[in-house]
Amino acid sequence: MGREESIQAIIETLADAEAASGHAELGPLFMSARNAIRASARRACMNEPRTSAAASLSVAGGAMAPIAAACRLGEGIGAELGSHLAKAVRLSLDLVGPTKGKPLKSEPHDVQPPKGWKQLSGGEFKRRSKGGQVFWIVHRPHVPGGDWSLFYGTLPIGASETPEQAALLSRSLEGLMSASAPPEATPAS
Numbered sequence: 001m002g003r004e005e006s007i008q009a010i011i012e013t014l015a016d017a018e019a020a021s022g023h024a025e026l027g028p029l030f031m032s033a034r035n036a037i038r039a040s041a042r043r044a045c046m047n048e049p050r051t052s053a054a055a056s057l058s059v060a061g062g063a064m065a066p067i068a069a070a071c072r073l074g075e076g077i078g079a080e081l082g083s084h085l086a087k088a089v090r091l092s093l094d095l096v097g098p099t100k101g102k103p104l105k106s107e108p109h110d111v112q113p114p115k116g117w118k119q120l121s122g123g124e125f126k127r128r129s130k131g132g133q134v135f136w137i138v139h140r141p142h143v144p145g146g147d148w149s150l151f152y153g154t155l156p157i158g159a160s161e162t163p164e165q166a167a168l169l170s171r172s173l174e175g176l177m178s179a180s181a182p183p184e185a186t187p188a189s
Helices: 003-021 024-044 049-071 079-096 163-179
Strands: 125-128 134-139 148-152 155-160
Touching: 003 024, 003 049, 003 079, 024 049, 049 079, 049 155, 049 163, 079 155, 079 163, 125 163, 134 163, 148 163, 155 163
Parallel strands: none
Antiparallel strands: 125 134, 134 148, 148 155
16 A cells, blocks of 8 residues: 555545544544644655655644544443554554664653563663564653653654553553454465
8 A cells, every 4th residue: 555545544534533433522523633644744755755755644643543542441441442543553554664773862851661561771761562562661851641652653642641641541542453353364275
């Protein structure tokens, strides 16, 4: 799937998620995310690697805003909405490419990592998911939503007021992704 088709698939998946949500508070977030994605789509499809990569990250990050909000609902997500959200995360990860390496550098702090997380020398907290993907919590003061940003690989998920809240968000996203895993390929007979 090409970049343009991937972006369109993210937009359509977010529209499907909005239709399946049943949560009035999520509607404006889904609409805003789709508008932000459309605004960055042309730059993401440019044949200029740095601009395209930055805009692709903007598209993927824009898709995460309503997904993070939905994950914070916990059990209220439901199977159909969860399936659409997990698909949007997978499409976003595919769009930004390999998610190895660290996200942004953490600002200095003197906070201990949440249980099950390791603190690295740069101050970032790291945890590997059951699926093998790396979650990061990075201290970034003055970010809207809180001083602690959660990343799934290098994909920004959301900000929280405490590392513990970011850790809970990571567990919710991990549960969403494992509950809505794509079907296994069936071997040819």
